[in-house]
Amino acid sequence: MSIENNILVKLNEVGFQQNKKWLVKGVSLQVEKGKIVTLIGPNGSGKSTTAKIALGIYKNIEGQVEKFTNNIGYVPQKISIDWTLPLRVKDFMLLTDDLKDDALDEALTLTGVKHLKDKNLGNLSGGEFQRVLLARAISKKPELLVLDEPVQGVDFTGEIALYELIKKISEKLNCGILLISHDLHTVMTATDHVVCLNGHVCCSGSPKDVARNNEYKALFGEQASQTLSVYEHKHDHEHSNDGEIKKN
Amino acid sequence: MFDDFFIRALVAGIGIAFVTGPLGCFVVWRRLSYFGDTLAHSALLGVTIAYTLEFNIAVSIFITSSIIALILVKLEKKTNLPGDALLGLLAHSSLAVGLVAIGFLTFIRFDIMGLLFGDILAVTTDDLLTIWIGGALILLVLRFIWKPLFASTVNYELAEAEGLNPDRAKAIFTILMAAIIAISIKMVGLLLITGMLIIPTAMARNLSDNPQKMVIFSIIGGLLSVFIGLFSSLEFNTPSGPSIVAAALVLFIFSLFKIKQTIQLKN
Numbered sequence: 001m002s003i004e005n006n007i008l009v010k011l012n013e014v015g016f017q018q019n020k021k022w023l024v025k026g027v028s029l030q031v032e033k034g035k036i037v038t039l040i041g042p043n044g045s046g047k048s049t050t051a052k053i054a055l056g057i058y059k060n061i062e063g064q065v066e067k068f069t070n071n072i073g074y075v076p077q078k079i080s081i082d083w084t085l086p087l088r089v090k091d092f093m094l095l096t097d098d099l100k101d102d103a104l105d106e107a108l109t110l111t112g113v114k115h116l117k118d119k120n121l122g123n124l125s126g127g128e129f130q131r132v133l134l135a136r137a138i139s140k141k142p143e144l145l146v147l148d149e150p151v152q153g154v155d156f157t158g159e160i161a162l163y164e165l166i167k168k169i170s171e172k173l174n175c176g177i178l179l180i181s182h183d184l185h186t187v188m189t190a191t192d193h194v195v196c197l198n199g200h201v202c203c204s205g206s207p208k209d210v211a212r213n214n215e216y217k218a219l220f221g222e223q224a225s226q227t228l229s230v231y232e233h234k235h236d237h238e239h240s241n242d243g244e245i246k247k248n
Numbered sequence: 249m250f251d252d253f254f255i256r257a258l259v260a261g262i263g264i265a266f267v268t269g270p271l272g273c274f275v276v277w278r279r280l281s282y283f284g285d286t287l288a289h290s291a292l293l294g295v296t297i298a299y300t301l302e303f304n305i306a307v308s309i310f311i312t313s314s315i316i317a318l319i320l321v322k323l324e325k326k327t328n329l330p331g332d333a334l335l336g337l338l339a340h341s342s343l344a345v346g347l348v349a350i351g352f353l354t355f356i357r358f359d360i361m362g363l364l365f366g367d368i369l370a371v372t373t374d375d376l377l378t379i380w381i382g383g384a385l386i387l388l389v390l391r392f393i394w395k396p397l398f399a400s401t402v403n404y405e406l407a408e409a410e411g412l413n414p415d416r417a418k419a420i421f422t423i424l425m426a427a428i429i430a431i432s433i434k435m436v437g438l439l440l441i442t443g444m445l446i447i448p449t450a451m452a453r454n455l456s457d458n459p460q461k462m463v464i465f466s467i468i469g470g471l472l473s474v475f476i477g478l479f480s481s482l483e484f485n486t487p488s489g490p491s492i493v494a495a496a497l498v499l500f501i502f503s504l505f506k507i508k509q510t511i512q513l514k515n
Contacts, residue, residue, distance in 0.1 A: 055409035074409040081402060085277045086457050095399045096410040120457060146409065 006032040007068055008144045008176040014053050014063035023049040025062070026200050031144060031176040036190055037165070039180045041197035042219065047180045048077050050197065051146050054178060068142050073137030077148035077180070087121045089113070089132050097140040107139035110165060112158070126153035126194075134162065138169055145169070145177045158185070165188060184224055254482055256376060257368035257435065258330075261474035261492065264432045264444070267386050269467030271428055273459070274421060275442075277401045282332060284442040286339040288429050289300035290316040291438045292346030295363060299356050300349075306378050306430045313426035316342055328372035339416040366437035366482060366489030375434055382431040386424050395415040398459070437489035444489075448473055454503035469499050 008031050015025035024046030031054075038048045046206050052058050054065060055074060081087065093104050110115040111131040116124065124132065130153050137145060147166065150158045167190040170177050179191070195204040196216050203213040210216050217224075275284055294312030298305040316338055323334050350358055362370055379508030390397075393416075399407035407414040419488030431440055436444050444481070448469030456462035484491075 009453075043296075052405070055405075057405050057408045070411045072410050074406055076403070076405055076409075079403055079406075082277065082279075084279075084453065085402065086453065086459060086462055087402065088458050091458050092402070095402055096407060096412055126287070 005135040007066075008033060008036075009054050009068065009178070010066040011022045011050070011054055012064045012066070014050075014065060015060055016049055016053055016058050016061045024053070024197065027053075027063075027195075027197070028201065029195050029204070031178050033175045033176050034170060035192045036170055036179055036215050037193045037195065038181060038191040039195050039197055040181065040184065041202075042232065044195045047201055051148050051180060055146055069142075070076065071140065073092070073140060073142035073145045075133045075137045075145075075147045075150045077152075079133065080139055081121060083122045088117075089119055089124075091118050091122060091180075092121050093136050094141055095136065099139055103139055106238070107135040110138065110169075111135040111162065127155060127158065130154050131158075132164075138173075141173055141175075143173075143175050145175055147177060148180045149182065150179070151181075151183075162215060166190065186219070220226060253369055254371065254478070255486065256371045257478055260376055260379050260435050261478055262471060263376070263383045264428075264435060265448075265470030265474050266443050267383040267428050268432070269448065269452075269470050270387070271424060271462050272445040272470075273452070273463050273466055274397065274401065275425075275445045275493055276449045276453065278382075280425070281442055281446050282335045282339075284425060284429075284445055285424055286320070286335045286342075287316060288311040288438045288441045290342035290346075291429055291433050292363060293342045293349065294346075294430070295433075296346050296349040296353060299353060299358075305434075306382070310426050311430055312342075312431035314423060317422045317426060324384070326411045331403040332450070333407060333477040333497045361487065362437070364431070364437050364439045364493075365487040366433075366435050366440065367451065368435070368478065368488040370434050379431045379435075386427050386431075386511055389420060393420050397421055420501060422502060435488060436492060437487070440489040443496065444470065444473075447493060447500055451496070451500040451503040454500075454507045472499060 008177060010030040014027050016023050026047070027050055029037060029050075039050060041047050051056070053061055054074065056065065056067070069073075072218055089108075090104060093099065093107070104117070105114060108117055111134050113128055113131045115130060116132065121129070121132070121246055126186050130151065134147070137147070145166075150166070151162045154162060166177065166179070169175065191207055192205050193204065194210045196202045196210055196213070196219065198219060200216045202219060205213070264289045275281055290313050291309045294309035295305055297303065297312060298308035320334060320338055323329070323338075324331060327334070329337075356375035359367065359370075361367075369376065370419035388419075396407055396412035396414050396417035397420075399410075399412050400417060404414055404434070408463075428445075432441055432444065449466045452462045454464050473492050473496035476498075478488060479493070481488045481491040
C-alpha cells in the first residue's frame with residue numbers, strides 16, 4: 001500500500017473568512033489511518049474552524065479539501081440541543097447511523113455511561129453528556145474521528161481514562177484522529193503529529209520538535225515547552241478564565 | 249359509502265391527521281410555526297390563481313406556496329431584515345394580494361369563510377383522492393428524508409459533518425409543508441392549518457419522552473381532534489376547521505395534567 005492510500009483527509013492551503021475577517025488562512029495538514037493529529041493554539045487561533053473546514057461544514061473556503069472517507073465521527077466543541085425535542089441517550093446514539101443494540105452498548109460501556117442509555121439527554125451533567133458525545137462518535141466505528149475538545153467538563157481521572165481510550169480506539173479501529181485540545185500534557189503522550197495554529201500554521205511536527213520550536217515557545221511560553229518535551233503533568237502554569245495560559 | 253358528506257369529511261380528516269402528525273413534530277422541533285402560517289396565508293393567492301386560470305386548486309396552492317417559500321429564502325439572503333419580519337411581510341402581503349384579486353373576480357362567487365375556516369360540505373370525492381394519494385406521497389418522501397432531517401434538527405453540524413446532506417432534506421421538507429397545506433385547505437381552512445400542525449403535537453410533547461412516541465401521540469391527537477371536531481361541527485352547525493382546532497386545544501389542556509403528575513412523581 002502506498003502512503004497515498006493511507007490518507008483520510010488532506011487540507012491544502014485552506015482558509016476561511018467570516019465578516020471579511022480571516023479566521024484561518026494557509027493551513028495545510030493531513031490525517032492518515034491509525035495516526036493522531038493534534039491541533040493546538042490559543043483561543044481564537046482557528047482550531048475549531050480548521051476542523052469544520054476538514055469536515056465540510058464550512059463551504060465557501062479558499063484552498064482544497066480532499067476527503068477519502070465518508071465514515072466520519074464528530075464530537076463538536078459546542079452543541080446546543082433544543083429541549084422541545086424529547087431525546088433519550090439511545091435515540092441520540094442512532095442520530096446519523098442505524099446501529100445494532102450491542103454496538104451501542106459497547107460504545108457506551110467504553111466511555112463509562114451505559115447506565116445512562118434510557119435517560120433523557122437533557123438530564124445529563126456536562127461531563128456525562130461529553131462521554132455520550134464521544135460514545136456516539138465511536139459507536140459507528142468510523143475511519144476518521146474529529147474530536148473538538150472531547151473531554152471538556154470531564155473529571156480529572158475520567159479525562160486521563162478518556163484520552164487513553166482515544167489512543168486505544170485509534171489502534172483498534174486503525175482510524176485517523178484529528179484532535180483539538182487545550183490540555184498540552186495529556187495530548188502529547190498520545191499524539192503522532194502536532195499542528196500549532198495561530199490563524200495560520202505557526203509550526204508543526206512531532207511533539208518533541210514542536211516543543212523545541214521558537215514560535216511555539218513564543219506562543220505558549222518557555223514553561224509549556226518544557227512540559228511538552230518531558231511529557232509530565234505538573235501544574236507549572238495557570239489558565240486564565242478564558243482558558244488562555246498565563247505567562248508566569 | 250362516500251355519498252354522505254359527513255363520511256367524506258371524516259375520511260378526509262383522518263387522512264390529514266396522519267400527515268399533520270409527523271410533519272407537525274418537525275414544525276415544532278424546528279420552530280417553523282410562523283413559517284407554516286406564512287405558507288398557509290399565501291394559499292389564498294393560490295386559490296384565486298386557480299379560479300382565474302381554471303386550474304386544479306390543490307396544485308395551484310402547492311405551486312404558489314412553494315414559490316413564496318423560495319422568495320423567503322432569497323429575501324433572507326439579500327436583506328438584513330430578521331426572519332420573523334420577513335415571514336410577516338410575506339404572510340400578510342400574499343393574503344392581501346389574494347383578497348384584492350378576489351375583489352376583481354366579480355364573475356365568480358367565493359365562499360371566503362369556507363376558504364379561511366374550512367367547510368366540510370365542500371369536500372368532494374375528488375378531494376378525498378387528492379388527500380389520500382397526496383398524503384401517502386408526503387409520508388413516503390418524509391420517510392425517505394427522515395434521517396438527515398431529524399439529525400439536522402438535533403444538530404446541523406453533526407449531520408453535515410457525518411455526510412447526511414441536511415440542506416437537501418430541509419429543502420424537501422419545505423416542499424412537503426406546501427403540499428400538506430395544499431391538500432388540507434378545504435377541510436381546515438387557511439387560517440387554522442398551522443393550528444392543526446402544532447396543537448396535537450404540543451399535546452404529544454407533554455406525553456412523550458422520545459421522538460417516536462411524540463410522532464405517534466401527535467397522530468392520535470390529530471385523529472381524536474378530527475373525530476370530536478367533526479361530530480360537534482355536525483351537531484352544533486359550526487365551521488369544521490375551528491371545531492377541529494378547538495377539540496385539539498381541549499386535548500392539549502388535558503395533557504397538561506399529565507405533566508403535573510410526572511413532576512409530582514419526580515419530587
